[in-house]
Amino acid sequence: MLPFTSDYLSYLLTHPSDSEYAQAELPGGEKIELIGAGALVITPKHFTNHCKAIVLSAGIHGNETAPIEWLNQLLDDLLKGTLRTHHPLLLLFGHPNAMIAAKRELEFNLNRLFCGAWHQGNSLEHQRAAQLAGWMSDFYERFALERLHYDLHTAIRGSVHEKFAVAPYIPQRPHNLSQLAFLQHCDVNCVLFYHQSTQTFSYHSASVHDAQSFTVELGQVKPFGHNDLSRLRALDSAIRRLVTHVRVDWGTVRYQQCHWYQVTEEIIRQDENLEFNFADDLANFTLFEEGELLATQGGGLIRVKDGPKAVVFPNAKVAIGQRAAILVKAMSRSQCQHLVNS
Ligand SMILES: [Zn+2]
Numbered sequence: 290m291l292p293f294t295s296d297y298l299s300y301l302l303t304h305p306s307d308s309e310y311a312q313a314e315l316p317g318g319e320k321i322e323l324i325g326a327g328a329l330v331i332t333p334k335h336f337t338n339h340c341k342a343i344v345l346s347a348g349i350h351g352n353e354t355a356p357i358e359w360l361n362q363l364l365d366d367l368l369k370g371t372l373r374t375h376h377p378l379l380l381l382f383g384h385p386n387a388m389i390a391a392k393r394e395l396e397f398n399l400n401r402l403f404c405g406a407w408h409q410g411n412s413l414e415h416q417r418a419a420q421l422a423g424w425m426s427d428f429y430e431r432f433a434l435e436r437l438h439y440d441l442h443t444a445i446r447g448s449v450h451e452k453f454a455v456a457p458y459i460p461q462r463p464h465n466l467s468q469l470a471f472l473q474h475c476d477v478n479c480v481l482f483y484h485q486s487t488q489t490f491s492y493h494s495a496s497v498h499d500a501q502s503f504t505v506e507l508g509q510v511k512p513f514g515h516n517d518l519s520r521l522r523a524l525d526s527a528i529r530r531l532v533t534h535v536r537v538d539w540g541t542v543r544y545q546q547c548h549w550y551q552v553t554e555e556i557i558r559q560d561e562n563l564e565f566n567f568a569d570d571l572a573n574f575t576l577f578e579e580g581e582l583l584a585t586q587g588g589g590l591i592r593v594k595d596g597p598k599a600v601v602f603p604n605a606k607v608a609i610g611q612r613a614a615i616l617v618k619a620m621s622r623s624q625c626q627h628l629v630n631s
Contacts, residue, residue, distance in 0.1 A: 291323055295368055298361035298382070301327055305385040316370025327382035328424045331367060333375055339535050342429055344379045344438040344500070345528070346421070349400050349490055351387020355516040356441030356507055359525065362518070374532040379428040381421060383490075386413055391512060393445075400442075400504075401611065403493035404486075422493060429498045436500035439528075440491045443510050445604070449574035450548055451520075453479035455504040457492040464628060468501045470539035471531070476523035477505060479548040479574075481601065481617055544625040550574075550617035553598065558613040560587050563605050565614075574599045574617075583614075 291313045293300040305326055312322040315331070322330045327348075333340075345363070347356035364380055366372035382388070384399050395413055402410075402418035409415070429436050454477050456464070464482075472480065480503075486492060494500040508520055518525075530537055556563075563586045567575070577583060579596035584605075595618070603614035620628070 291321065295365050296361065297329070297364050297368075298357065301382055301385050302389055305389060315367060315373075317367075317373035319367070319374060321367070324424060325420065327385050328421075329364065329378075329380045330428060331374055331378040331380070333373075333377065336375060336377065336432075336434075337535065338434065340376045340432075340434055342377050342379070342432040342434040342436050343532065344381065344425055344428065344436075344494065345441070346381035346383055346438070346490060347441040348385075348388055349383035349440060350393040350398075350442060351384045351389075351395075352391055352393050352510055352512075353441075353443040354388075354511060354513045355443050355518065355521065356505075357382060357388065358513065358516055359518055359521050360441070363525075363528070372529060372533065375535050376532055377428070377432045377434070378532065379424065381424065383421065384414070384417060388513075393510075398607075398611070400440075400490055401488045403490050404488045404496065406488045421490070422497075425494060425498065429500070436494070436498055438491060438494035438498075438500045438502035440489070440494075440502065440504050442504060442506050443508050444506050444573060444602070445510055446570060447509060447572040448506070449572050449599075450479035451508055452477045452524075453481060453506050453548075453573075455481045455483060455489075455491065455506070457487070457489070457495040457502060457504075458483040458485055459495050462499075465501050466542055466629060467539050468503070469629075470542045471527060471537075472503065472505075473543060473546065474523065474527040474530075474539060475505070478546045479550070481550045481552055481615075484552045484554075542629045544622070544629045547620075547625045547629075549620040549625050549628070550599065550601075551620055552615050552617050553595070554616050555612045556584060556586075556591060556603075556614040556616070558586075558605065558607050558609050558611055560609060562587060563613055565603055565605050567600075567603075571600065571603060573601045583616075 397414040407418040491502040494502040
């Protein structure tokens, strides 16, 4: 018996430390297991080796509520039996305590604590990263299937591209074109190809478990109850199509619609004095020309080299030593075409 029949999110937000195991059978015959606070595994009665082990995570940052509400709705439909899955699913509500506090994080940025970085501290976020990674590892080991992971977020600021994905840097592995086509079905035409390893959740699943994974940014941060989930309609139908069919052919990438960027460098906050030379509410992907001044830090000037480049995720208030912004270079039409055809 599960301790809830619908709206798991409301249950979770009132029982954030309830880690009791529970299981039940869904109307469609799948088994559902509550394996810990914010973590559910759904296993279809029968599955073949064409199926995939799919992890959907939301709320790694507690105030990024739109994908959290969306995941709760998806789970509701599974509970009602109006949605049935052919694939094992692991649904993760990332950071319940930060959700309750309506904050991105309590002490540390949870999305920098994966790949073993959780060993470097004992905060709630360090413990949560270890827990989430453990559940993911158990799930992927339990099902010897192709692995997928979509880690869903919303951004602090507005963006020239409302939705975009960050592709983790796995240099030995070619880009999976079917995944890039899938993102287009989710209305995510903008992809940033990262240039180095990180400690994010999606980099963790890709590098440790060889999952096809992305961080997916789906619009701007809003409080619970203030999201227009119709903005996620394309993602919603693509993921429902993914889970209800054993195999989906996502077609080819429409490179004419691609806004793909190569990440070229990070601006790291090295001391107290980092100051950006642009407004606080600068939209993500705002373009800067060659030589333009981006920031001052420690008496030095940070200018655009090899421009034009766009600025993404600027945040001068991150902890010292952390990434304060990334700079990206737009890929040309022929570079996109080359990547698609390679
Ligand atoms: Zn986030």
